[in-house]
Amino acid sequence: MIPQPLWRGAILAGGESRRMGTDKALLEFEGVLLWKRQRQVLHDSGIEDVIIVRRPDQPALDSEIPHVRDQVPGAGPLAGLHAALAYNLACPEPAEGLAVLAVDMPAIDPGWFEWLRQACRPGVGAVAKHTDGFEPLADIYPGSALVTVEQRLRKREFSLQGLILALVEAKQLTVLTLPETERQRVANWNSPSDRAS
Numbered sequence: 001m002i003p004q005p006l007w008r009g010a011i012l013a014g015g016e017s018r019r020m021g022t023d024k025a026l027l028e029f030e031g032v033l034l035w036k037r038q039r040q041v042l043h044d045s046g047i048e049d050v051i052i053v054r055r056p057d058q059p060a061l062d063s064e065i066p067h068v069r070d071q072v073p074g075a076g077p078l079a080g081l082h083a084a085l086a087y088n089l090a091c092p093e094p095a096e097g098l099a100v101l102a103v104d105m106p107a108i109d110p111g112w113f114e115w116l117r118q119a120c121r122p123g124v125g126a127v128a129k130h131t132d133g134f135e136p137l138a139d140i141y142p143g144s145a146l147v148t149v150e151q152r153l154r155k156r157e158f159s160l161q162g163l164i165l166a167l168v169e170a171k172q173l174t175v176l177t178l179p180e181t182e183r184q185r186v187a188n189w190n191s192p193s194d195r196a197s
Contacts, residue, residue, distance in 0.1 A: 010084035
């Protein structure tokens with residue numbers, strides 16, 4: 001029997017939520033806290049090992065789930081991605097692919113990661129692209145992406161679009177085109193008005 005690749009999931013829940021005015025991880029979608037919903041999405045896509053990434057000053061969301069803390073202040077979501085990839089590398093059994101999901105994207109479902117995973121292979125993850133660019137916070141990154149992330153942090157190049165482009169050029173990410181009819185799947189909650197739409 002061919003062994004199945006090991007996958008790990010990371011929920012990025014360390015944003016400052018300035019426009020929302022409250023911790024987005026604790027908002028509810030269809031009666032479920034967003035962080036719990038995202039954990040279930042990852043579990044339902046076949047990923048059992050899930051961590052939560054938070055800033056050092058934020059409280060843990062659940063004592064039974066591993067929490068990883070950003071180590072680079074002021075770097076935005078790139079700091080969260082760095083923390084997740086570094087945690088994965090430090091594990092006794094690093095995962096081949098790290099499924100990253102922002103806590104504020106309630107339209108992502110398990111099928112999203114199943115779609116991305118079909119394009120993955122050893123050392124190569126998958127990213128969706130739509131008319132506004134790449135979707136960097138609902139992707140599968142290869143563990144080797146940590147090297148590029150650290151390089152960009154040292155240079156203080158925090159753009160996630162720039163990171164994705166570098167990984168695509170290095171053939172570490174496969175690009176999948178998201179049809180415009182599916183665009184609502186990558187909507188995120190940035191302000192109270194987004195919750196009502």
